[in-house]
Amino acid sequence: MSNVNNLRISAERGQREVFCGLTGIIWLHRKIQDAFFLVVGSRTCAHLIQSAAGVMIFAEPRFATAIIDERDLAGLADANEELDRVVTQLLARRPDIKLLFLVGSCPSEVIKLDLSRAALRLSGRFSPQVRVLNYSGSGIETTFTQGEDACLASLVPSLPVTPPDASPNLLVVGSLADVVEDQMRILLNDMGITDVQFFPPRRSTELSPIGANTRFLLAQPFLADTARALEERGAKHLPAPFPLGAEGTLGWLKAAAGAWHIDDARFRLATQPAYERALRTLGRYRDQLAGKRVFFFPDSQLEIPLARFLANEMSMELVEVGTPFLHRSHLAAELASLPAGTSVVEGQHVENQLDRCFAASPDLVVCGLGLANPLEARGLTTKWSIELVFTPIQGFNQAADLAELFARPLVRRTRLVA
Amino acid sequence: MQLTVWTYEGPPHVGAMRIATAMQGVHYVLHAPQGDTYADLLFTMIERLPRRPPVTYTTFQARDLGGDTAGLFQQAAADAFERFKPQAMLVGASCTAELIQDDPGGLARALKLPIPVVPLELPSYQKKENWGAAETFYQLVRTLCAKDAPPPGFKRPAREPGSRACCNVLGPAALGFRHRDDIKAISQILEQLEVDINVIAPLGASPADLARLGEADFNVVMYPEIGFQAAQWLGRTFDQPAVKTIPIGLGATREFIQEVAMLAGTDAAAALAGTPSHSGWYSHSVDSTYLTGKRVFVFGDATHAVAAARIAAEELGFTVVGLGTYSREFARDVREAAKKYGVEPLITDDYLAVEAQVAELQPELVLGTQMERHIAKRLGVPCAVISAPVHVQDFPARYSPQMGFEGANVIFDTWVHPLMMGLEEHLLTMFRGDFEFHDAAPASHLGSNAVTAKAAPAPVAQAMSKPATVGTTWAPEAEKELGKIPFFVRGKARRNTERFAADRSVELITVETLYDAKAHYSR
DSSP states (O other): OBOSTTOEEEEEOSOOOOOBGGGGHHHHHHHSTTEEEEEEEOHHHHHHHHHHTOSOOOSSOSEEEEEOOHHHHHOHHHHHHHHHHHHHHHHHHOTTOOEEEEEEOHHHHHTTOOHHHHHHHHHHHHTTTOEEEEEEOOTTTOBTTHHHHHHHHHHGGGSOBOOTTOOOEEEEESOOOHHHHHHHHHHHHHHTOOOEEEESOSSTTOOOOBSTTEEEEESSTTOHHHHHHHHHTTOEEOOOOOSBHHHHHHHHHHHHHHHTTOOHHHHHHHHHHHHHHHHHHHHHHHHHHTTOEEEEOSSSSOHHHHHHHHHHTTOOEEEEEEESOOOTTTTHHHHHHSOTTOEEEEEOOHHHHHHHHHHHOOSEEEEOHHHHHHHHHTTOOEEETHHHHHSOOBSTTTHHHHHHHHHHHHHHHHHOOO | OEEESSOSSOOHHHHHHHHHHHSSSEEEEEEOBTTGGGHHHIIIIISOOSSOOSEEEOOBOHHHHTSOHHHHHHHHHHHHHHHHOOSEEEEEEOHHHHHHTOOHHHHHHHTTOSSOEEEOOOOTTTOOHHHHHHHHHHHHHHHHHGGGOOOTTOOOOOOOTTOOOEEEEEOOOTTOSSHHHHHHHHHHHHHHTTOEEEEEESTTOOHHHHHTGGGSSEEEESOHHHHHHHHHHHHHHHOOOEEOOOOBSHHHHHHHHHHHHHHHTOOOHHHHHSOOOHHHHHHHSGGGGGGTTOEEEEEESHHHHHHHHHIIIIISOOEEEEEEESOGGGHHHHHHHHHHHTOOEEEOOOHHHHHHHHHHHOOSEEEEOHHHHHHHHHHTOOEEEOSSSOOGGGSOSSOOOSBHHHHHHHHHHHHHTTSOOHHHHHHHHHTTTOSSSSTTOOOGGGOTTSOOGGGOOHHHHHHHHSOSSTTOEEOHHHHHHHTTSOHHHHHHHHHHHHHHHHHTTOOEEOHHHHHHHHHHHOO
16 A cells, blocks of 8 residues: 555455457557458457457458467467468458558467567568558456557557657547547647647558657557657657546646647637536536545556546545556646545455445446446446447547446436336 | 457357356356456346356466466465355366466365366367357266266166156256247246256256256257257266257257157147147248248358258248358258258358358348348348347347247247338339339338348449359340349349350340340249
């Protein structure tokens, strides 16, 4: 137990009820529209992705699994040949693919199949039509959203270099819904920041150049490796809260304004209307949420900023905030804004955590899909955390949508009489 | 390595979870990396179980690999025993833990727990979900029945005269396609036949129940994919015969009743006569003549695929144009059935191969799994789901069995519903150019969101318009005439006409050629 900013921060170990990093493919393949994700793994990996996606929306999606079988385990040389064969077969089927990610899994890591060498080899063969990169989404190395971190970090070396005398540019880092990107771009432009790029881009051919002139804002709290890789390329991180809720979004934009020395009047002119509109719409949900006690199970690393939003803007009470990892420097502004005494738990021992949850009997539990129905059956009200990753929740115009996601299960419970 | 877009079956440890979750008082300790807990949501979200599956995962991470993963497993098993107090424990490894070879069986034995511990060897890189379920059930049955097993060569003594026969019902599991409802349907039939049920397993059974399996006179195997292996062992050990017929469809239900009655020595007449079934009469009613010869493609697990093909051919008067399964373990049954319908069996777990065959055969109805539902949706063909892998839709709130006479009624409704209704189809054929009744108009009862010919994807359109033989071309009037043929048979008409033309070295296909070919191929 440590005590930072008067928070009660502890860590625990045990069974973790979380997804692995492969799950990120579900949104990443929609975000980068000419990329294909080939998991090199087992039948479990293939089953995970199709089950986590919940529905089979895409008849032929831009992801697949090269399922390792016994023969591949017998000899790694053959496994490499097999991988080349599968990639050739895949690219022949999908000539529209410009960027192929070989995604490592638990079994490929354990048998030490070197996907970085495979990616180099295959890039040599298929460039310039297709670039082949690799990252690991394995459960032994990544938890859920860390898969996006690993993916983006693998893409950083491909970013072009800006000329030494280039004027400052702003890179927004982390997958955001297209609608959110567009809104953020308009706000930043209105403030006077015109050279704004997003990473990952919608197409792999639109990679933003970076260099010492680049300042970047993290749009997601789970991008430790990506941020480090960008810093190694000379880009500078702008510390900020995350753009969740009206205050979070304002603080996030303010960090960019500060770096560009934009005066207060201009900042207010650009942001005030959207900020005030967000405050007005949030008011409606504050009535439903204020005073309610919320318990977070660890899932996406979004927990800390979400808890800050619910406590500060919705007047909710935080019973426990679980998070798979706590990146203290990226979350510094968030941790500083949490109410004193908040219990933050890093890691997981799911059984002990369930015991604490039942004992506390919170009004709302934010948890994964494996736990939600069992908790509902015990009389608790839950919000599936995965929806918070798949829904546009960032920015002023989405602040109320975010609040509504938490209010809906509570409203539903009051409506159902039978 | 196999390139896989979608998989029909999960890994074998998910099969083991289906057994553990179906039962009472069993806990499964699974050596698995972080992330494998995704499997819980199959049960809590798809099947909407109100409880967590009884599974403890070690969820090891990279930092544990250098250290003591074996210790981690042992601690997890000891903690799980303490917390959940199961009557029996399953222990095993998922695909990644299989590679690090920690020997969960040996580690669990060393704990000397006061309950039966069943080690599972489920080779993840060879086998799949249904095999894992069957193997797990078999290992549990063997372990728990062993102490009461009679000496080899045991012959079951004849039942006391006047006593009721009793049987076990084997195979229903968690995440099964209508297993919950099929149990009710089977139980009703057995009740009518005055046969007692000793144990239904694995669904709802406890380890103590499994230990009593040897007391029954015979076994009913509802789903061979899961129950056959255990039933075979019970047959050998306790001299229990097994009922072979799977009562899906009217004919099969009647045969099932007769087979059970024979084994039980009871009268089948009441069960055969006393159950009203609408589907038989509906199929004979004049409205159903439009079903005649509809071309159906069938794909699913072996049991459901074979049953569906029989119902399609014998009870609805369809023509089976394709039949296949992803269950390699039961491929033989499907091959035999395919022979009966004169089609080439499709034994594959490659979703893309199934899609290619559906596109090639252009059936008027697809009977398949949730995967085929997507294929059919893309190709604009009506579809009904007959088999696992399951989707949340496959757990309807209402009673909706596949087995027994009520099951036959459910199947009649489910399969006929997506089709164009009788007179409507005739009107469509009569007024092909009608602005409301055109090819792309869906069946009126399916609403505006129903599949339409416009949904047919580019690859198939290309396949259809590609000339069969170089040098054969279509005259514009013939092409126009072809357009008047209903969309679901147009591809076939085109191919037949092209083949007809090629065989006769006709270079230009005219309206006459089209109708000559039609006459040639008409039955």
